[in-house]
Amino acid sequence: MTDYTTHNEQNNNTKLTAKSSSKIAIIGGGLSGLFTATLLERKFAQHSDLQITLFEKSRGVGRLATRYRCDTTTGKNWQWSFGAQFFTAKTDSFQQFITPWLDSGLLQPWRAQVVSLSIVDEAGQPPHIKQREQWGTEQARYVSTPKMTSWGRALADQLQQTTMQFKIRVAPLAQYSNPQAGQPTELFDDNGESLGRFDWVICTAPNGQAAELMADSGFTEHAKILQPEMLACYTLMLGWNDESKLPDGLKSSNNNQGLKLWDVAYLQDSILAKIFVEYHKPNHDGLLPSVTIHADNDWSQQQVEQDIEEMTARLLAAAKEALSWSEQTAPSQIDCHRWRYAATSMALNDEGDEQPLGILVDKAQRWIVSGDWCGRGNIESCYQMAEEMVEVIAATLEI
Numbered sequence: 001m002t003d004y005t006t007h008n009e010q011n012n013n014t015k016l017t018a019k020s021s022s023k024i025a026i027i028g029g030g031l032s033g034l035f036t037a038t039l040l041e042r043k044f045a046q047h048s049d050l051q052i053t054l055f056e057k058s059r060g061v062g063r064l065a066t067r068y069r070c071d072t073t074t075g076k077n078w079q080w081s082f083g084a085q086f087f088t089a090k091t092d093s094f095q096q097f098i099t100p101w102l103d104s105g106l107l108q109p110w111r112a113q114v115v116s117l118s119i120v121d122e123a124g125q126p127p128h129i130k131q132r133e134q135w136g137t138e139q140a141r142y143v144s145t146p147k148m149t150s151w152g153r154a155l156a157d158q159l160q161q162t163t164m165q166f167k168i169r170v171a172p173l174a175q176y177s178n179p180q181a182g183q184p185t186e187l188f189d190d191n192g193e194s195l196g197r198f199d200w201v202i203c204t205a206p207n208g209q210a211a212e213l214m215a216d217s218g219f220t221e222h223a224k225i226l227q228p229e230m231l232a233c234y235t236l237m238l239g240w241n242d243e244s245k246l247p248d249g250l251k252s253s254n255n256n257q258g259l260k261l262w263d264v265a266y267l268q269d270s271i272l273a274k275i276f277v278e279y280h281k282p283n284h285d286g287l288l289p290s291v292t293i294h295a296d297n298d299w300s301q302q303q304v305e306q307d308i309e310e311m312t313a314r315l316l317a318a319a320k321e322a323l324s325w326s327e328q329t330a331p332s333q334i335d336c337h338r339w340r341y342a343a344t345s346m347a348l349n350d351e352g353d354e355q356p357l358g359i360l361v362d363k364a365q366r367w368i369v370s371g372d373w374c375g376r377g378n379i380e381s382c383y384q385m386a387e388e389m390v391e392v393i394a395a396t397l398e399i
């Protein structure tokens with residue numbers, strides 16, 4: 001039984017002493033949840049009393065997603081990372097954090113050739129390709145191998161004081177109980193079954209879901225949860241049976257300016273935003289040719305409630321234009337996924353610069369709401385938010 005000793009009851013910055021055990025619940029098994037569990041375990045490595053439980057409503061780790069399809073003729077696979085494609089590590093601490101996985105080869109830098117691709121609006125004209133950069137020259141981009149989900153699994157596997165509970169949807173905090181400040185929070189699943197009582201509850205769900213989880217709970221920062229606007233993304237996944245069947249736009253021989261074959265294209269004046277050539281990534285050898293195409297976020301948001309078949313047809317028409325395929329070189333594999341919460345649109349400060357929200361803390365209730373959307377909406381933000389969370393907990397919890 002935890003002994004909550006309040007050192008200064010007038011002060012919201014209450015210091016708590018957990019004499020026997022400290023229980024922390026993390027809602028969400030995406031990278032924010034996994035980084036938080038990892039950093040908490042490292043911070044409190046000397047204290048065997050720390051118990052972390054991570055609840056995830058799906059069967060695996062969050063928005064990192066890999067889709068496979070097997071060619072029954074050749075036995076080879078197509079593979080698409082249809083969520084995050086790569087990540088940056090701009091800060092020293094994140095660079096240090098990823099070093100063991102870089103050393104093991106699970107994470108690898110992708111030195112992609114990046115081009116701008118503009119579809120010239122003249123009949124019969126191939127798209128105009130312009131060299132942009134090679135990743136790694138100024139800023140490294142990393143991928144997880146052999147697939148994007150591999151890193152999430154590796155992070156989960158090395159957790160020692162964390163129990164992972166998949167296929168558990170945590171119910172809104174006020175649905176089955178009446179939370180009281182200064183008391184442990186009892187969580188319930190969506191059937192009303194108790195999941196236990198926790199000293200700290202950390203929510204890392206996307207902000208729409210976080211707003212529902214914290215609704216009517218008295219969470220002091222609730223009004224801020226929906227400040228960042230989340231934008232959707234339609235993602236098209238295409239595959240070909242053989243390199244010889246690739247369309248002109250993906251063949252090195254077609255680069256009319258003598259450019260090397262590209263790996264990543266940023267599109268201009270198109271409903272498509274980026275094309276990633278999946279089988280060019282490091283440690284992705286032996287895969288059949290495939291590309292993942294992310295549509296423009298503003299366009300996707302405007303179409304978010306439209307019929308997915310209709311959207312697939314529109315995206316395919318745009319992809320055909322960008323990659324110049326004929327009947328003979330059309331993709332044999334076509335799939336489309338709609339992400340409702342893909343990109344974070346941050347508020348702007350007086351200078352017009354994007355202003356990340358930061359984590360939302362209710363110290364009296366000992367609740368933290370976080371996620372990539374509290375930062376810049378990318379993997380590196382998940383880590384930065386996890387660092388902030390651990391500092392807040394460390395400042396109030398003596399184990």
Ligand SMILES: Cc1cc2nc3c(=O)[nH]c(=O)nc-3n(C[C@H](O)[C@H](O)[C@H](O)COP(=O)(O)OP(=O)(O)OC[C@H]3O[C@@H](n4cnc5c(N)ncnc54)[C@H](O)[C@@H]3O)c2cc1C
Binds near residue numbers: 031084
């Ligand atoms: C299309 C797309 C492209 C992207 N490209 C890039 C990129 O190139 N580079 C980059 O750095 N980032 C990219 N990102 C962003 C990156 O994927 C995210 O920043 C990161 O995965 C977010 O992790 P998270 O843990 O904050 O959120 P999530 O991965 O969304 O995890 C939150 C988890 O909470 C769970 N959950 C929600 N409610 C409950 C509940 N009630 N009970 C239990 N569990 C719950 C959800 O199931 C989910 O798994 C991309 C994202 C998308 C969608």
